[in-house]
Amino acid sequence: MIKNLKIRALSVATALLLSGVAYAENINYVSGVTGNALENFKEIVAPWEKSTGNSVTFVPMPSSSTDQFGQYRLWLAAGNKDIDIYQTDVIWAPQLAEQFIDLADAAKDLAPKHFKSIIESQTVNGKLVALPIFTDAPALYYRTDLLEKHGASIPKTWEELTTTAQMVQDAERAEGNADIWGFVWQGNAYEGLTCNALEWVKSFGGGQIIEADGTISINNVKAIAAIDLVKTWVGSISPEGVLAYQEEEARGVWQTGNAVFMRNWPYAYGLGNGDDSPIKGKFDVVPLPTGGGHDTSAATLGGWNVAVSKYSEHIDIATSLAVYLASEEAQKTRALVSSNLPTIVALYDDADIAREQPIIPSWKSVFLQAVPRPSAPTKSKYNEVSSKFWSAVHSSLSGDGTTAENFEILEADLQDLKGSGW
Numbered sequence: 001m002i003k004n005l006k007i008r009a010l011s012v013a014t015a016l017l018l019s020g021v022a023y024a025e026n027i028n029y030v031s032g033v034t035g036n037a038l039e040n041f042k043e044i045v046a047p048w049e050k051s052t053g054n055s056v057t058f059v060p061m062p063s064s065s066t067d068q069f070g071q072y073r074l075w076l077a078a079g080n081k082d083i084d085i086y087q088t089d090v091i092w093a094p095q096l097a098e099q100f101i102d103l104a105d106a107a108k109d110l111a112p113k114h115f116k117s118i119i120e121s122q123t124v125n126g127k128l129v130a131l132p133i134f135t136d137a138p139a140l141y142y143r144t145d146l147l148e149k150h151g152a153s154i155p156k157t158w159e160e161l162t163t164t165a166q167m168v169q170d171a172e173r174a175e176g177n178a179d180i181w182g183f184v185w186q187g188n189a190y191e192g193l194t195c196n197a198l199e200w201v202k203s204f205g206g207g208q209i210i211e212a213d214g215t216i217s218i219n220n221v222k223a224i225a226a227i228d229l230v231k232t233w234v235g236s237i238s239p240e241g242v243l244a245y246q247e248e249e250a251r252g253v254w255q256t257g258n259a260v261f262m263r264n265w266p267y268a269y270g271l272g273n274g275d276d277s278p279i280k281g282k283f284d285v286v287p288l289p290t291g292g293g294h295d296t297s298a299a300t301l302g303g304w305n306v307a308v309s310k311y312s313e314h315i316d317i318a319t320s321l322a323v324y325l326a327s328e329e330a331q332k333t334r335a336l337v338s339s340n341l342p343t344i345v346a347l348y349d350d351a352d353i354a355r356e357q358p359i360i361p362s363w364k365s366v367f368l369q370a371v372p373r374p375s376a377p378t379k380s381k382y383n384e385v386s387s388k389f390w391s392a393v394h395s396s397l398s399g400d401g402t403t404a405e406n407f408e409i410l411e412a413d414l415q416d417l418k419g420s421g422w
């Protein structure tokens, strides 16, 4: 019986091939899930499935970039043939370049439509290892209704944010709003803390952890002052639990109406304005504050891409899907449904996007000036560098050693790592 079915399936496939009809394939696409990413992906990919007759299975992974990276590195090292496309973080290209195919030819007409710097960030020794599907730069989300009610203005510095968050939190609690917190952000020991902490340090004038020329700069008084200010937030304007928060935990508190301020990426904008959101129409966004008397704010550059595994058994179809996901059509749908920032220049002038997701056109200048994490200078060692950095920051915020002590040890550890070559 089974044998008969197999023979029949084979002859159908052969007939389709002989008649020139492409045999429908399934592509396995692996990606972390943050917010509504899974539901939205189905909508984004539907036109490609329809026009090619192929299907896509979304393999969901945890939201944490760090957790995804750990798993993908193992799968790729083992030559996993089951995953065709990986959704990759902007920082991974130099570390995983060997495992992905070169997309330069397939994207030769598409790549020039993207911001050049973003394509460059995914190019390693001339190989285009991944195609950008969205970029990321965080915002300071604030409750317009609460600031107005308490006569507060939008903070321009981290010091002002500290005072305003405390004032509004105290006043709200005094009125019986027991669950309100001043400020929520991402304090868990993972890649997201590296992003948050780079923003504090850089906006205090304390550099970028490791500079573009490879100089290790993190152990300086401005960087230490930045982390020391953040430490005062834990248990005062931010819940103790913030040291275990990732993006979705922060959004959970914020979107139920229990935070005055939040640091998060643009995906939280569309969700916060959803019909089922208690804070719909009650918030807005501005660039993150400055600090320590320094006058420029800093947003960490994030973003996601698609890469085709060199172990895939469907490289051509997977490549067609990757090109589609990076295209103007797919990025427009993504912008509309997920409020993710496109990487295609023309979409910043798109009237539908401006109307539905006004954060997008106004965030162009923010992401164009965003600060990259030191993944380019540290190449294959970036993950170790980042994990040493977020660990030192997490310890300092938890009261496990002072920031000055922890940054001194961090500097020595980074010197050792650099000495062994990166």
Ligand code: GLC
Binding pocket: 064, 065, 089, 090, 091, 135, 136, 191, 192, 193, 195, 247, 265, 301, 302, 303, 304
């Ligand atoms: C966002 C960014 C990504 C970053 C991650 C950290 O998803 O786009 O680049 O690594 O947040 O949590």
